[in-house]
Amino acid sequence: MADYKYTPADFKSDQEVRWCPGCGDHGILNAVQRALPEIADLTDTPHNLFTFVSGIGCSSRFIYYMKTFGFHSVHGRANAVATGVKVANPKLAVWVTTGDGDSLAIGGNHFIHAIRRNVDLNVILFNNEIYGLTKGQYSPTSKLGKITKTSPYGTVEKPFNPGELVIGAKGTFFARSIDMEVALSKECLIAAAQHKGMSVVEMMQNCVIFNDKTHAAFAADKATRAERTITLRHGEKMLFGADRNKGLVFENMKLKVVTVGEEGYTLDDVLTHDAHERDTTLHSMLAAMKYPDYPVALGVIRSVEDDAVYDRAVERQVEEVKAASKIRSVDDLLRSGATWEVE
Amino acid sequence: MENKSVQELQDVVIRFSGDSGDGMQLTGTLFSDTSALLGNGISTFPDYPAEIRAPQGTVAGVSGFQVHFGNRRALNPGDYCDVLVAMNPAALKANRKWLKAGATVILDGDSLTEEHLKKAGFATLDPLAELKLDDYNVVIPDITTLTREALKETGLDNKAVVKCKNMFALGICFWLFDRPEAHAHKYLDGKFAKKNPLIAEANKLAIKAGYDYAANTHQFANHYTVAPAQLEKGTYRSISGNVATAWGLCAAAEKAGLPLFCGSYPITPATVILEELAKRKDLGVKTVQAEDEIAGICTAIGAAFAGNFAVTTTSGPGLSLKSEALGLAVMTELPLVVVDVQRGGPSTGLPTKTEQSDLQQALYGRNGECPVIVVAASSPSDCFHYAFEAGRLAMEHMTPVVLLTDGFIANGSEPWRIPSMKDYPAICPPIVDQAPEGGFMPYVRNEKLARGWAFPGKVGLEHRVGGLEKDAVKGSISHDPANHQQMVATRAAKVAKVADYIPAQTVYGDEEGDLLVVGWGGTRGHLQNAVDELRSEGKRVSLCHFNYISPLPKGVGEIFAKFRRIVVCELNEGQFAGYLRQHFQEFRYEQFNKCEGLPFTVVELKQKFESLLAE
Numbered sequence: 024m025a026d027y028k029y030t031p032a033d034f035k036s037d038q039e040v041r042w043c044p045g046c047g048d049h050g051i052l053n054a055v056q057r058a059l060p061e062i063a064d065l066t067d068t069p070h071n072l073f074t075f076v077s078g079i080g081c082s083s084r085f086i087y088y089m090k091t092f093g094f095h096s097v098h099g100r101a102n103a104v105a106t107g108v109k110v111a112n113p114k115l116a117v118w119v120t121t122g123d124g125d126s127l128a129i130g131g132n133h134f135i136h137a138i139r140r141n142v143d144l145n146v147i148l149f150n151n152e153i154y155g156l157t158k159g160q161y162s163p164t165s166k167l168g169k170i171t172k173t174s175p176y177g178t179v180e181k182p183f184n185p186g187e188l189v190i191g192a193k194g195t196f197f198a199r200s201i202d203m204e205v206a207l208s209k210e211c212l213i214a215a216a217q218h219k220g221m222s223v224v225e226m227m228q229n230c231v232i233f234n235d236k237t238h239a240a241f242a243a244d245k246a247t248r249a250e251r252t253i254t255l256r257h258g259e260k261m262l263f264g265a266d267r268n269k270g271l272v273f274e275n276m277k278l279k280v281v282t283v284g285e286e287g288y289t290l291d292d293v294l295t296h297d298a299h300e301r302d303t304t305l306h307s308m309l310a311a312m313k314y315p316d317y318p319v320a321l322g323v324i325r326s327v328e329d330d331a332v333y334d335r336a337v338e339r340q341v342e343e344v345k346a347a348s349k350i351r352s353v354d355d356l357l358r359s360g361a362t363w364e365v366e
Numbered sequence: 367m368e369n370k371s372v373q374e375l376q377d378v379v380i381r382f383s384g385d386s387g388d389g390m391q392l393t394g395t396l397f398s399d400t401s402a403l404l405g406n407g408i409s410t411f412p413d414y415p416a417e418i419r420a421p422q423g424t425v426a427g428v429s430g431f432q433v434h435f436g437n438r439r440a441l442n443p444g445d446y447c448d449v450l451v452a453m454n455p456a457a458l459k460a461n462r463k464w465l466k467a468g469a470t471v472i473l474d475g476d477s478l479t480e481e482h483l484k485k486a487g488f489a490t491l492d493p494l495a496e497l498k499l500d501d502y503n504v505v506i507p508d509i510t511t512l513t514r515e516a517l518k519e520t521g522l523d524n525k526a527v528v529k530c531k532n533m534f535a536l537g538i539c540f541w542l543f544d545r546p547e548a549h550a551h552k553y554l555d556g557k558f559a560k561k562n563p564l565i566a567e568a569n570k571l572a573i574k575a576g577y578d579y580a581a582n583t584h585q586f587a588n589h590y591t592v593a594p595a596q597l598e599k600g601t602y603r604s605i606s607g608n609v610a611t612a613w614g615l616c617a618a619a620e621k622a623g624l625p626l627f628c629g630s631y632p633i634t635p636a637t638v639i640l641e642e643l644a645k646r647k648d649l650g651v652k653t654v655q656a657e658d659e660i661a662g663i664c665t666a667i668g669a670a671f672a673g674n675f676a677v678t679t680t681s682g683p684g685l686s687l688k689s690e691a692l693g694l695a696v697m698t699e700l701p702l703v704v705v706d707v708q709r710g711g712p713s714t715g716l717p718t719k720t721e722q723s724d725l726q727q728a729l730y731g732r733n734g735e736c737p738v739i740v741v742a743a744s745s746p747s748d749c750f751h752y753a754f755e756a757g758r759l760a761m762e763h764m765t766p767v768v769l770l771t772d773g774f775i776a777n778g779s780e781p782w783r784i785p786s787m788k789d790y791p792a793i794c795p796p797i798v799d800q801a802p803e804g805g806f807m808p809y810v811r812n813e814k815l816a817r818g819w820a821f822p823g824k825v826g827l828e829h830r831v832g833g834l835e836k837d838a839v840k841g842s843i844s845h846d847p848a849n850h851q852q853m854v855a856t857r858a859a860k861v862a863k864v865a866d867y868i869p870a871q872t873v874y875g876d877e878e879g880d881l882l883v884v885g886w887g888g889t890r891g892h893l894q895n896a897v898d899e900l901r902s903e904g905k906r907v908s909l910c911h912f913n914y915i916s917p918l919p920k921g922v923g924e925i926f927a928k929f930r931r932i933v934v935c936e937l938n939e940g941q942f943a944g945y946l947r948q949h950f951q952e953f954r955y956e957q958f959n960k961c962e963g964l965p966f967t968v969v970e971l972k973q974k975f976e977s978l979l980a981e
Contacts, residue, residue, distance in 0.1 A: 095832025107668025
């Protein structure tokens, strides 16, 4: 482990943070700036290798507040730009800050293909279930029936669950946190940074102006969160509740919430979280859990190591072909194959 | 074998045509490469349908490959053909209009069935009479039967045998024009030796059978020789425009000392560039076959930010999809080459046919005041040079460059005297390695008005760029009115300044005269041939052909002023003419335009020029 002795201040740019007062983004920025000194040490990444890429939206202003290399691209394209950055220089630690509109609507194609390729990016997906920067239109994660400026009678389309989308695309890493839970966010970000391959951290983020309290049913305050969310940790029992006496069991091909000590359920019946399981079935079910039927799953839901990491595979192939080829320069190339002399 | 008379010809045009599954592209390529190896001047033109296996036997499904070879450097693939190889009645019908008077037609007799004739739209069972071919030298060997006969000992099934009939036709042409079989043999061995050596042998047998058939029958009055061209001394190879483009990009990367990155999405007729670059891992090239055109350019922009020489390759519809991201590259002032191999438009248009109708899209097709450099290549082999130039200008001036080629020069090929990389200049982008005192300011400019290029990973150069308007110095976000005005002007001035770093415009022929023919890009060969022919008749005609479009080179007004009339010729409805009117309003421009998906013919150009001279 390296010892760079960075502090959060080393990652704060001189730009004034311009998100609305009370915006969930402040908490996420705070978590990232606190996590990076530890990430630098844990992954032996010096300051100059951190590169943040974003698309368009409130989340995408993030890069201006980071004292790192940063690229603010166009709407929806952050994951494509970041793929180019990472393939061009795999040594860089490439982070993407994006939102539910940016990555799940206009940039949906790039998002799922970056996951499919397993490019070694760390994507922070700010999910506030609304278009904030354009002042309040529904997004691909807005709940069915949501009334917004572009759905004055309620939406008639079902939302994506980002976790199901990531895991459905065979993503190798998915975690979820809440903007206010800085410690948990930090934990998820550190795990994402250590993961080799594409990692997606969904941040349940509150837009105080256009979609206030959208996550309040399970995220309003500490007491609510204790009862209505479950924080998953690899190797630990799936328990939750203020008294940690509620748990998840698997029955009739479904997850079920039980209380330990009631109806004959014991601690042994409660599932133990295995984030490293390659099979996506249970991870997908956990990511899909919605309050009030289930607690909302937080923490690292899926973290599977896979050798097929795109940027490294591209580089490896270049090295292999280079080593075997007789063509070492453009001059060699121009003279390869059939040529003839004119005297 | 009887002693036939041997005639020496200056140049010959052969058109191979058949169903799109008949292997006509391969047949034509083998003939042209063989002729190139003999030292002939060569120009080729593949003309094929958009469908991979278009309806068999129909006129719409005809695939053609034209080869022009001669004892001079051939500048175009020829308007009309001396020899037409037609593998079925549809091919004959489709190409009737391209026959020179008295041309030789080789038609597969086995294909003259009622069914085939009907499919090709003949009303009677006598296609020769219907097409009025009495005065032509029509030879009708039963190519399918003869091939089957020649290959009966091979043990191959009928389907495999019939597939070799294109090689029988190639054998006939080899005899007609006295070509050796060695190159074709080598190619076939290379292609099939590992997979199925029997197929290689069968194809070679078919060539020999065709050759012997032509030699032994009395059907062909003559056979011919074509002397090698008087070409400049050196080592030559045959090259297509798309491969030359790919290699020119590799050359620019090498001369800049940076890795080449290509993010692209397959699209006709540009795909071969991506395919070629995917092979060039030996030179360290990284390619990403992106999920769409937008991701193609966006991965390239990311790679440019990260310090690679980044390119994306496409055709017209793809350029439309890339336009927003191209604006991002203009705003972030990153080097990027966008290759647009133009095809017939709008929309999906004519994917496999040529056109020059993306010029205005390249110049203006973005939101905002968004200038880029536009460069156009004018022949298959000079795609190498202009791809290199596009790379040089992008990297040294820190701006996107659109390189325009077209389906005609991209798919066409010609012999090329191989250059030596030591004759090409080093490319010196304004790379920043160390932060100056006071910190790195990303929008501080050099004498070219290019900003510094600081790659992520370099210590102390951390900075942020993006699509929002930038403060002229610090590069931080700025919505200040005066700053925006200044930045708009600066981005335009940076592109305009490139005129100081490209060659002045030249004129081909005399510097003054009655008619100045103006063209740009892939029409050069036809325009120059037409001008040459008129000049040899004593007409006062010159050619002013453009490769640098934006900015225009210096010296244009001075050239234009010395001619009585100016005619702008292009394969669109007048896009360059309009551009010239905007920049040089003092001149009057005639236009010659064509949107048929086909190149100009020398014949029609000459007619137009003669009528302008006569007025």
